[in-house]
Amino acid sequence: xxxxxxxxxxxxxxxxxxxxxxxxxxxxxxxxxxxxxxxxxxxxxxxxxxxxxxxxxxxxxxxxxxxxxxxxxxxxxxxxxxxxxxxxxxxxxxxxxxxx
Amino acid sequence: xxxxxxxxxxxxxxxxxxxxxxxxxxxxxxxxxxxxxxxxxxxxxxxxxxxxxxxxxxxxxxxxxxxxxxxxxxxxxxxxxxxxxxxxxxxxxxxxxxxxxxxxxxxxxxxxxxxxxxxxxxxxxxxxxxxxxxxxxxxxxxxxxxxxxxxxxxxxxxxxxxxxxxxxxxxxxxxxxxxxxxxxxxxxxxxxxxxxxxxxxxxxxxxxxxxxxxxxxxxxxxxxxxxxxxxxxxxxxxxxxxxxxxxxxxxxxxxxxxxxxxxxxxxxxxxxxxxxxxxxxxxxxxxxxxxxxxxxxxxxxxxxxxxxxxxxxxxxxxxxxxxxxxxxxxxxxxxxxxxxxxxxxxxxxxxxxxxxxxxxxxxxxxxxxxxxxxxxxxxxxxxxxxxxxxxxxxxxxxxxxxxxxxxxxxxxxxxxxxxxxxxxxxxxxxxxxxxxxxxxxxxxxxxxxxxxxxxxxxxxxxxxxxxxxxxxxxxxxxxxxxxxxxxxxxxxxxxxxxxxxxxxxxxxxxxxxxxxxxxxxxxxxxxxxxxxxxxxxxxxxxxxxxxxxxxxxxxxxxxxxxxxxxxxxxxxxxxxxxxxxxxxxxxxxxxxxxxxxxxxxxxxxxxxxxxxxxxxxxxxxxxxxxxxxxxxxxxxxxxxxxxxxxxxxxxxxxxxxxxxxxxxxxxxxxxxxxxxxxxxxxxx
Numbered sequence: 001x002x003x004x005x006x007x008x009x010x011x012x013x014x015x016x017x018x019x020x021x022x023x024x025x026x027x028x029x030x031x032x033x034x035x036x037x038x039x040x041x042x043x044x045x046x047x048x049x050x051x052x053x054x055x056x057x058x059x060x061x062x063x064x065x066x067x068x069x070x071x072x073x074x075x076x077x078x079x080x081x082x083x084x085x086x087x088x089x090x091x092x093x094x095x096x097x098x099x100x
Numbered sequence: 101x102x103x104x105x106x107x108x109x110x111x112x113x114x115x116x117x118x119x120x121x122x123x124x125x126x127x128x129x130x131x132x133x134x135x136x137x138x139x140x141x142x143x144x145x146x147x148x149x150x151x152x153x154x155x156x157x158x159x160x161x162x163x164x165x166x167x168x169x170x171x172x173x174x175x176x177x178x179x180x181x182x183x184x185x186x187x188x189x190x191x192x193x194x195x196x197x198x199x200x201x202x203x204x205x206x207x208x209x210x211x212x213x214x215x216x217x218x219x220x221x222x223x224x225x226x227x228x229x230x231x232x233x234x235x236x237x238x239x240x241x242x243x244x245x246x247x248x249x250x251x252x253x254x255x256x257x258x259x260x261x262x263x264x265x266x267x268x269x270x271x272x273x274x275x276x277x278x279x280x281x282x283x284x285x286x287x288x289x290x291x292x293x294x295x296x297x298x299x300x301x302x303x304x305x306x307x308x309x310x311x312x313x314x315x316x317x318x319x320x321x322x323x324x325x326x327x328x329x330x331x332x333x334x335x336x337x338x339x340x341x342x343x344x345x346x347x348x349x350x351x352x353x354x355x356x357x358x359x360x361x362x363x364x365x366x367x368x369x370x371x372x373x374x375x376x377x378x379x380x381x382x383x384x385x386x387x388x389x390x391x392x393x394x395x396x397x398x399x400x401x402x403x404x405x406x407x408x409x410x411x412x413x414x415x416x417x418x419x420x421x422x423x424x425x426x427x428x429x430x431x432x433x434x435x436x437x438x439x440x441x442x443x444x445x446x447x448x449x450x451x452x453x454x455x456x457x458x459x460x461x462x463x464x465x466x467x468x469x470x471x472x473x474x475x476x477x478x479x480x481x482x483x484x485x486x487x488x489x490x491x492x493x494x495x496x497x498x499x500x501x502x503x504x505x506x507x508x509x510x511x512x513x514x515x516x517x518x519x520x521x522x523x524x525x526x527x528x529x530x531x532x533x534x535x536x537x538x539x540x541x542x543x544x545x546x547x548x549x550x551x552x553x554x555x556x557x558x559x560x561x562x563x564x565x566x567x568x569x570x571x572x573x574x575x576x577x578x579x580x581x582x583x584x585x586x587x588x589x590x591x592x593x594x595x596x597x598x599x600x601x602x603x604x605x606x607x608x609x610x611x612x613x614x615x616x617x618x619x620x621x622x623x624x625x626x627x628x629x630x631x632x633x634x635x636x637x638x639x640x641x642x643x644x645x646x647x648x649x650x651x652x653x654x655x656x657x658x659x660x661x662x663x664x665x666x667x668x669x670x671x672x673x674x675x676x677x678x679x680x681x682x683x684x685x686x687x688x689x690x691x692x693x694x695x696x697x698x699x700x701x702x703x704x705x706x707x708x709x710x711x712x713x714x715x716x717x718x719x720x721x722x723x724x725x726x727x728x729x730x731x732x733x734x735x736x737x738x739x740x741x742x743x744x745x746x747x748x749x750x751x752x753x754x755x756x757x758x759x760x761x762x763x764x765x766x767x768x769x770x771x772x773x774x775x776x777x778x779x780x781x782x783x784x
Contacts, residue, residue, distance in 0.1 A: 023767050031763075092762060099760030 007048040015041035028083065028090040032076045039069045101148035102163045105190050105243060108149070108200060109253075111142045112235035119232060123225025132215035135228035139211050139235055143204035150197040154610075161613055164191040164245050164316070171248070184311055191245035191315065195614040198450060199242040199382055202457045206374045207235050209578035213465050214366040216574035217472055227267060227364065234260035238375050242382065247303045247313040250383070254347065255296065257376045262289040264371060265363040273362040284362035291356040295346015299383075302339030305332065306390075319389040330394065337390055337397025341404070344380030348434045351408045355684055357431055358415075361423040365468030368423055373430045373464050374457040381437040381453050385446045388615055402442025406534040409435030411681070413541035417548065418678040421478050422467045425549050429504065430460055432538060436519055439531050445522030446615035447608045451593045452519055454607075455511035458589045459503035462582035466497035469571040469579065470553060474564055480552040482564070487554040489568045492576045494554050496583035501550045503586040505543035506646045511590035517639050518593065524638055539642055543649030551657040597635045 014037055021034025043062040050058025084090050115138025123131050153161055171186040192200075211231065218224050237260055241253025266285030273281045307313045309332055310321040322333065344350065349357035360372045371377070384391060384401065391398050409432045416428035433456050440448040471478055473490055487494045503510040506517070516539060523532035558565050570576070593607035656662050667674045676682075759765075 019770055023763055023770065095762065096760030099758060 004048045004052040007044060007051070011041045011044040011048065014038075014044065026091045026093055028080050028092045031092055032073065032080070035076075036069065036073065039065065101145060102152050102192065103165060104145055105149050105163070105192050106165060106167050107145050108142050108204070109190075109236045109239035109243060111145070112138045112232040112239065114138060116229050116232035116236060119225050120229040123229055126225065128219070128224050131225050131228050132211075135232050136208065136211045136215065138232055139204060139208045142235065142239065143201075143208050146197075146200040146204045149192055150201060153192055153194070153197055158613055162191065162193045162316075164189055166245075184307060184313070186246060186248050186313060188249060189245035189314070190243040190249075192243065193614055194610050194612075195382070195385060195450065196242050198454060198611065200239060202454050203235070203238050203242060203375050206457050206461050206582070207238075207370055209581055210366050210370040210374070210461060210465065213369075213468070213575050213578040214364075216572045217366050217468055218364065219572075221364070223267070227264075230260050230263045230267070231367070231370070234264065234371060234376070238379070241379055245314060245316075247306065247315070247318075250386075251300065251303060254299065254343070254379065254383075257371070257379060258289065258292045258296065258347070261292070261360065261371050261376055262286070264367040265360045267363055267367065271362075273359070279359065279362075281362040284359040288356040288360050291353050292346045295343045295353050298339045298341075298346070299343025302336045302343065305336050305339065315386060322389050322393055333390055333394040334396045337387070337394040338400055340387060340390075341380075341384065341397065341401055344384055344438070345404065346380075347383075348377050348380030348438070349408075349431045350380070350404050350435060350438060351411065354408060354412065354431045355687060358419075358424050358427045358680075361421065361427050365423065365464060365471060368427070369461045369464030369468065372427065373460040377430060377434055378437070378453045378457065381434065381441065381449055384438070384441050385450055385615060388446050391441070398442050398444070400442075401438050402528060402531050405435045405438025405440070405442050406531040406538075407435070408432070409439060409538040410534045410541070413538045413545065414677050415680050416545040417541065418674065420481055422470065422480050422483070422549065422553065423464070423478060425480070425545060426460070426463055426467055429463075429542065429545065432542065433460065433504070436516070436535060436538065439535055440519040440522055443519075443523045443526045443528045443531055445519060445526070447593075447611050448515065448518040448522045450611055450615070451607050452512075452515035455503065455515040455586070455589045458511055458582055459500045459586040462496060462500040462579060462586050463504065465575070465579055465582065466493050466500060469493040469575055470497075472571050472575070473568050474560065475567055477560060477564060480549060482560040483553045483558070484556040484560075485554070485558040486568065490554075490570045492570060492579065496576075496579040497550065497554065499583040499586050501546045503590075505546050505650060506539055506642060508643060509587070509590075511586050511588070513643075514590035514593050514595070517642060518595065520642055521595070521635055521638060524634075536642060536645055540645040540649040543646040544653045547650045547653035548657055551653065556657075595635070597632045597639075 018034045018036075018038030018041060021037065022031050025031050025034060043065050046058040046062040046065070050056065050062075080090055083095070087094070115134050118134050118138075119126070119131055123134075126134070149163075153163065166187045166189040168188050169185065170188040171184075173184040173186065211228075214227070214231065218227055221227070234257060237253045237256025239253070241250050241257060244250035244253055262285045264285075265288050266282040269280070269282040269285070271281050273279050273284050279287070303313065306318060309329065310318055312318055312321065342353075346353045357372060357377065361368055363372070391401070412428045412431035412435060416425050416432060419425045419428055433452070437449040437452050437456070440446075440452060469490065470483065470486060470493060473486070473493070474483065477483065499510070503512040506513045520532060520535055520539070523529075523535055558568075560568075593605050595605060656666055667678075679685075
């Protein structure tokens with residue numbers, strides 16, 4: 001029987017996969033995608049809590065978050081395009097101009 | 101004209117300014133013209149003023165004018181009235197009238213003569229500037245209505261004397277002492293300074309005691325004091341006489357006058373024979389009322405004057421420089437004047453001053469003419485036989501010699517006789533004897549001078565013999581005028597005994613309002629008939645002494661070698677006289693050397709003690725600043741640098757944290773968030 005707790009555990013796993021992806025992948029696109037995973041883990045949490053304590057606001061916020069995430073991805077992709085125009089690749093570990 | 105007497109000193113002053121400022125671009129002719137013109141105008145104004153003065157009744161013959169107020173001084177002592185007000189005033193009375201006529205008259209002739217004498221010299225503009233300035237100062241001295249204006253003139257003539265003695269400042273002057281002309285000028289200035297200090301102190305004493313320095317007011321105050329302040333008056337009289345000693349070259353301050361001969365000869369004639377050196381005589385005559393109340397001061401004046409007259413005359417016998425003979429003669433004759441004043445014959449002093457101005461100026465100008473003709477030679481041992489080469493100079497010089505020797509009929513006879521009679525009749529027999537001997541010595545050395553210069557064989561070099569010439573007319577005409585004055589100048593003071601009782605003595609009666617109450621000798625001579633035979637007898641004695649001097653000199657110098665034998669026979673006496681009694685050496689040992697030693701001592705103290713303190717201060721400051729510098733470098737700067745180095749070192753370590761890699765930042769952030777969450781959870 002599926003309960004909100006199962007959803008939350010799944011969300012936790014998803015978030016962890018996202019974090020690992022963000023911290024380990026060299027490719028900037030994959031990093032962005034990992035961030036999306038983390039977003040959606042958060043959204044799942046919203047929905048799960050909305051289910052656990054009958055309250056519609058959680059689901060409303062999830063929808064909002066998806067909208068905002070869409071804008072965020074647009075910006076992120078724009079940065080990547082700017083990056084790829086100035087460099088040969090989009091390896092994020094090579095972008096370290098702010099080094100000491 | 102009386103109101104214009106202020107012009108008398110101002111005109112030569114204007115001439116001096118004109119020549120001083122623009123003389124360098126004027127021609128020699130214009131410079132001479134300006135200088136002589138200024139003095140001539142002064143002479144005209146003086147003559148006019150004196151003429152007007154003589155038209156006034158005898159008792160009103162005093163004119164005073166104030167040009168402007170000078171120094172309004174506060175009360176000199178607390179509660180002593182309204183204080184001292186010094187005005188720049190000029191006064192003309194019979195005494196100053198005589199002086200301005202002598203100064204302007206003789207001065208004008210000497211100015212004219214100078215045009216010729218200085219014709220070949222450099223710096224004519226400077227020369228005439230000084231000469232005109234001298235005239236201005238001398239006339240200010242004479243005309244000043246109070247002691248301070250007189251003092252300005254007194255110092256002014258001293259300054260001009262200094263400038264003119266040192267006129268040829270780069271030429272050597274005296275082989276014996278190794279002085280240059282500039283040194284001679286300095287000597288004159290310094291010796292005068294000693295006297296001037298006495299004079300100034302005397303003036304200040306008078307001003308402090310009586311609250312005024314005006315001659316008229318002072319005379320009244322002294323009359324009114326009733327002998328209360330006899331000690332003060334004696335002291336002041338002696339102090340003023342110290343000033344006169346400096347200016348008029350009396351013992352002990354006469355040493356500068358022989359060296360003053362370093363100046364150009366017209367200067368010697370004008371300043372160091374006829375006018376400036378007589379300022380002291382004029383000053384004591386001006387202060388007659390003071391000396392009348394201070395008989396002790398009078399006695400000092402008489403004694404110093406007679407001693408100077410005699411000693412200077414002996415020095416004149418052995419001198420070999422034509423101008424120095426005349427210089428000692430001047431000192432001697434000035435001593436005569438002071439002796440005359442001292443025995444109470446102020447009229448005699450002024451009379452001798454006047455005639456002396458004539459014949460001594462004549463003698464100096466004659467000497468200048470000889471020097472000019474001899475191309476600068478001044479040693480009488482290298483002259484001789486100039487009588488034929490320079491006839492005008494010879495004849496006028498002869499007149500001067502006869503006048504100074506006191507030959508009857510010439511100017512010097514009358515004035516000298518008046519002095520001798522004054523000394524005898526007032527009972528100063530010692531003074532009389534000294535002056536009589538001086539008269540003989542005067543005749544002796546003047547005849548010697550005349551003989552060595554104008555008679556005998558020429559003893560100069562061939563070149564000089566070839567070059568000797570009579571001076572130009574611009575020089576001989578003043579000689580002739582002065583020659584005439586040297587004869588007739590005495591006729592204004594012929595004593596009654598020679599005129600059979602008729603009063604021909606215009607000079608004495610002219611000066612009577614100023615000096616009358618003073619001249620005891622005159623009164624005795626004029627009043628009693630029983631003195632007539634005595635007076636004639638004394639006159640005869642004086643003439644015999646003078647003739648003895650002349651014949652003695654003629655006997656010695658007429659034949660070669662006699663003079664040397666006489667000198668050898670006299671031995672140490674001759675050496676004493678020849679070396680001027682070693683007075684210069686005495687002053688050198690007593691005053692100058694100790695003074696130099698004192699200077700050296702002061703210098704040593706300066707170098708060792710004062711400089712030592714300064715240097716010690718410097719060294720201490722240097723040491724302290726070294727310490728301070730070290731402290732700054734190591735401690736202050738060290739602290740600052742340590743801070744910097746620490747921060748730098750730390751940054752080296754900690755900047756490694758800034759990897760610039762976004763993933764490492766994210767890792768830290770995640771672990772941080774996790775840590776916070778763990779802490780939060782455990783903290784529950």
